[in-house]
Amino acid sequence: MANYVFGVDVGGTTVKLGLFDVSGNLEEKWEIPTRTENGGVNILPDIAASVQAKMTERSISKEDVAGVGIGAPGPVDGEGIIHRAVNLGWSEMNLKKELTELLGGMLVEGGNDANVAALGEMWKGGGQGHKDLVAVTLGTGVGGGIIVNGKVVTGFNGSGGEIGHIHVEDHETTACNCGNYGCLEQYASATGITRLAEQKLKSSDKDSVLRQGEVSAKTVFDAVKAGDELAVEVAVQFGEYLGKALAVIAGVVNPEVFVIGGGVSKAGEVLFDYIRPPYEKTVFHGSKETKFVLATLGNDAGIYGAARLVLA
């Protein structure tokens, strides 16, 4: 039986790679640049070369590797085909097939990066011990991963768990990156929180520490912790949008736990003070007790989850 598994998380700037034992202990992690030029034609060959160099360096034979899991930013369907990975320069790419060939037939499994990160948090992070969970990544955007009975919900064409683009506001006049108006991501991401705060600073006469210095998700929640009234109003707005959206998600998949990660989650459990009340007010009673926890793997969730894809 194989002793090792590789997890690969492809980002727009760097590719993160991890070598794990099959119990999920991270033995080593490293990064290579993501070469997006020429339609991203070098990305998979670079990954294959890096995996093979590591195997040579550590004298690991092909037979001793269970496989290579890969997460990438875009919808990945059940066949391992990624559609429209604009950040990487790819149009359509069969991750599984192409990387297997480059690795001389090694087993490859592929998934969407947010879904894969959810799997990582279930396996070794904040969601350990649960098999029905929803992971929410509050970063520059809002990403999500829905896990039902231990398996990621990929959806019909790889667009499952796209919770950042759930429609939550009918009166939005600025378009989301996706082209729609009023997506959750416009209010609950780091960018969205900054935007809510800037709007509030304009529309309110209240004094606030946010009027001096930088306005960001971090400074907003620092101000919330210091009792700044205006910042609290922003946090309430953020919590209304996110809490009600998570209540709807719970009505669909009834998870045992929400795992909240991404840059915004560095604010800590104070987030839950603003998310839970609107959640509990609007959620179906069967999901009222669903837990909220913080993600614990940070930027490593992707490589953990990618490795887990192979072992699932």
Next chain:
Amino acid sequence: MANYVFGVDVGGTTVKLGLFDVSGNLEEKWEIPTRTENGGVNILPDIAASVQAKMTERSISKEDVAGVGIGAPGPVDGEGIIHRAVNLGWSEMNLKKELTELLGGMLVEGGNDANVAALGEMWKGGGQGHKDLVAVTLGTGVGGGIIVNGKVVTGFNGSGGEIGHIHVEDHETTACNCGNYGCLEQYASATGITRLAEQKLKSSDKDSVLRQGEVSAKTVFDAVKAGDELAVEVAVQFGEYLGKALAVIAGVVNPEVFVIGGGVSKAGEVLFDYIRPPYEKTVFHGSKETKFVLATLGNDAGIYGAARLVLA
């Protein structure tokens, strides 16, 4: 190998039973009353007796029955335990274990009635050929069944697919049956459509055929088909609530098809004219092409799906 399977659909007034061959052909269906008195203590024994009487009548041996599937109105968890089936008088009941014992050890599988009906529509109804589908039952209430990769999403405690209680309106002052305010069911069920129409008749001065005679989901959509302006306004409201809710659901599970059933669906494909525009306007692009079809099994979806539970 067994040739037969029973499907049982427990309602508040009657229990529907069906005898199927293992390919899913319905050989015979019948009903017995649901005896809800004394905490519903007779319901499962009545079902067992009816199944056994049918086996005797048709000289079917125990070995020739693959099992008995049962759907019931309440959250059913992965162990086959139903929680809070208020319409049946049950508090908590292990459907699977109790009915197996009553049937001398025959295989029993249990599920929530709406989830089970979704499985029926996937197997032999409007959703045939699809394995990622969402079934929506627009009846007295709004029920749902979410199927991901061929399997019903039960959720952590059996509350998956409770889409009738998705929060869609912040300004509702009348409570839903579930205790919350502004649930989808309050606008998209037969009762909800009637209510929207009655409110519109009060708030509008427009002439309408609905001012003469009964107001119901049926008369509203009959009037829509006849071009009645006020009825069209009601249909637009209904479609806004339902279309946007289905868009959110699609953002979570990305189904290939929505199967719309229940009494309201007798209005036919005209419903889609009102559901699709708000759906397409707000849904994530990956789910824009999701199909809408009508359910075809009517009241038999439950027995079909229950039988399918056993064969899954």
